[in-house]
Amino acid sequence: MTEEQSKVLPDLIEEKEPSSFRLILALGIAGLMSGIILVGIFIYTNPMIKANKEAAIKRAIFKVLPGCETYTPLKLDDGKLIEKVASDDNKEESDKEELLIYAGYNTNKELIGFAIPGDEPGFQDVIGAIFGYDDKENVIIGFEVLESKETPGLGDKIFKDADFQTNFSALAVEPEIVPVKKGEKQNANEVETITGATISSKAIVKLLNKSMGVWQTNIDEYIKENKIRVSEKHE
Amino acid sequence: MDNLMWIFISALLINNFTLSYFLGLCPFLGVSGKLETAFRLGLANIFVMLITAACAYVLNTWVLIYAPYLRLISFIIVIASSVQFVEMALKKLSPDLFRALGIFLPLITTNCAILGLALFSTNKGYGFVEGMIYALGAGGGVTLALVLLAGVREETRILNIPNVIQGSAINLIIAGIISMAFMGFAGLFSS
Amino acid sequence: MNKLVEYKNQNAQEFLKGLWDENPVFVAVLGMCPALAVTNTAINSLAMGLATTFVLLCSSILVSTFKSIIPKQVRITAYIIIIATFVTVVDFALAAFTPAIHKELGAFIALIVVNCLILGRQEAFASKNPVGLSIMDALGMSAGFTFAMLCIGIPREVLGSGSLFNIQLFGDSFEPWVVMILPPGGFFMLGFLLLGFNWYSQKKKERALIKQKLN
Numbered sequence: 001m002t003e004e005q006s007k008v009l010p011d012l013i014e015e016k017e018p019s020s021f022r023l024i025l026a027l028g029i030a031g032l033m034s035g036i037i038l039v040g041i042f043i044y045t046n047p048m049i050k051a052n053k054e055a056a057i058k059r060a061i062f063k064v065l066p067g068c069e070t071y072t073p074l075k076l077d078d079g080k081l082i083e084k085v086a087s088d089d090n091k092e093e094s095d096k097e098e099l100l101i102y103a104g105y106n107t108n109k110e111l112i113g114f115a116i117p118g119d120e121p122g123f124q125d126v127i128g129a130i131f132g133y134d135d136k137e138n139v140i141i142g143f144e145v146l147e148s149k150e151t152p153g154l155g156d157k158i159f160k161d162a163d164f165q166t167n168f169s170a171l172a173v174e175p176e177i178v179p180v181k182k183g184e185k186q187n188a189n190e191v192e193t194i195t196g197a198t199i200s201s202k203a204i205v206k207l208l209n210k211s212m213g214v215w216q217t218n219i220d221e222y223i224k225e226n227k228i229r230v231s232e233k234h235e
Numbered sequence: 236m237d238n239l240m241w242i243f244i245s246a247l248l249i250n251n252f253t254l255s256y257f258l259g260l261c262p263f264l265g266v267s268g269k270l271e272t273a274f275r276l277g278l279a280n281i282f283v284m285l286i287t288a289a290c291a292y293v294l295n296t297w298v299l300i301y302a303p304y305l306r307l308i309s310f311i312i313v314i315a316s317s318v319q320f321v322e323m324a325l326k327k328l329s330p331d332l333f334r335a336l337g338i339f340l341p342l343i344t345t346n347c348a349i350l351g352l353a354l355f356s357t358n359k360g361y362g363f364v365e366g367m368i369y370a371l372g373a374g375g376g377v378t379l380a381l382v383l384l385a386g387v388r389e390e391t392r393i394l395n396i397p398n399v400i401q402g403s404a405i406n407l408i409i410a411g412i413i414s415m416a417f418m419g420f421a422g423l424f425s426s
Numbered sequence: 427m428n429k430l431v432e433y434k435n436q437n438a439q440e441f442l443k444g445l446w447d448e449n450p451v452f453v454a455v456l457g458m459c460p461a462l463a464v465t466n467t468a469i470n471s472l473a474m475g476l477a478t479t480f481v482l483l484c485s486s487i488l489v490s491t492f493k494s495i496i497p498k499q500v501r502i503t504a505y506i507i508i509i510a511t512f513v514t515v516v517d518f519a520l521a522a523f524t525p526a527i528h529k530e531l532g533a534f535i536a537l538i539v540v541n542c543l544i545l546g547r548q549e550a551f552a553s554k555n556p557v558g559l560s561i562m563d564a565l566g567m568s569a570g571f572t573f574a575m576l577c578i579g580i581p582r583e584v585l586g587s588g589s590l591f592n593i594q595l596f597g598d599s600f601e602p603w604v605v606m607i608l609p610p611g612g613f614f615m616l617g618f619l620l621l622g623f624n625w626y627s628q629k630k631k632e633r634a635l636i637k638q639k640l641n
Contacts, residue, residue: 020499022497023497027503030504030507030508033511034510034511037515038515039304041514041515041519042303042518045518045519045521048523049522056525124249124250124421124422125245125249125250149250151421151604151608152587152602153602256609257612259459260459260462304518306536307539308507308510308511311506312506350539350540354533354536355533358532400621402620403617404618404621404624406617408613408614414610414613415605415610418608
């Protein structure tokens, strides 16, 4: 390939030479045509791509927050959580850098918890995951891996192994989540690691602790600020 | 700092561009017969990757948020032109360095490893510093792979290898074995 | 009448050469990174093959149609613009209609643009031949590419995860040969396929030589 492609370079220079008006015209037409095609396909497919992304997030949130019916994305602004308003369509790429969590509500519009995404280096590459946090009970109530390249048959048990998933039905986050060997779970804040995939399991624990450290105070403040569950908090 | 270290080690060893993403295979299989050539090609790769990371960051931050559909075309054209530009500057400023790396530059500009670096680092949402570290790690990884394969190939030249397996076949199988060895680096950074 | 037969023959020839005699992966050893990176399952291999087919076909049609008005000095740049356009189209289309496959293939769809097979065919064939022949050439080459991708992808999936197109083939007692779906498996599979290919063509050559001598 490279031999062919290396010819690109001289051409790019020649293009700049003033004598060759035709060269510039030809490339200009090529660029114009490609521009029209690209904008066309972008306008046509972009709504679908967005809908797909949204559906994927929705599926994950509903899975980690059982009983969730609707959700609102929250973003961190000046150290405070505020509801994120749908932004300019053109700037969707910049969403990636913005950290979002999702507040989930049940059918009665009551807040049931937060879905929090996070990532952490695992055995092979960064593991991306989302988990459900119930602020009332201070426990994690659901967990789902979004992205992982962990070894098939070993590390991928973090999302394929049903036993491992049961760790996250009511996992206390305080004082800290601790990994223990399989069958040794005694306290509510312990996670049984997978035999043969200790590093991947520990990465998940690290991920949960890290994300809780980042978000917990913000969530508490958000709840106080918006006077949600005032009565419950007083009890 | 921890994060930067992970990015570097991950690109260099754990998720080596050539051995686990199969990027930059053409020079890997075609050129790397000689140890010294392989090493210089690797250095040229690091050089181009650093330029690429800078270009990708600039494009991604200021251009592509308004026109995401121009991603591929702008990456290719801007990277190719900037490498050409830097090559000319290098020729003027540091003829020695140019002599060492120059002939390889057109060969690797916008090959899969270079474009792959631009795509991966923008997909992962790396900032400028992270992008540069990633480029350094990825380039170092490609260099390592090239040098390792060239080392083995220099040895195989004096061996009596059956006709049918010579050429690409034996190179791929050697690459597979090296790649398998690199799998041992997984988990290096998490304890 | 004779001319028509000849015409058909030529078309068939252009198609068939890509499939076997000049197979882009096995003979020319082009387009290696997709051939190895995404062939860990049969579905991914097929999707990559079809995406490449689309890009190669569309670019060949455009290039051979406009070959007379593209100035020689800027032809490569023009080809790259054309190819990159179609790759972006495929990228968006896959993301919109089959998000699961798009997620699996990831950045490797965008990397079709640097697949030497595509630029190579524009330079070597489409820029010198009429549209009809270029279409046949593009179809043949991409059929050869897809065929090669499946040759690598099917054994890798069967050995590495014990399934084919996501359908489990063996019972629970089958212990998957995990290394086959990991990167080293890709190198080994292609290495052994090339070995087989070389062996076959050598045998063929020897046989032809013997025949010649006998005659």
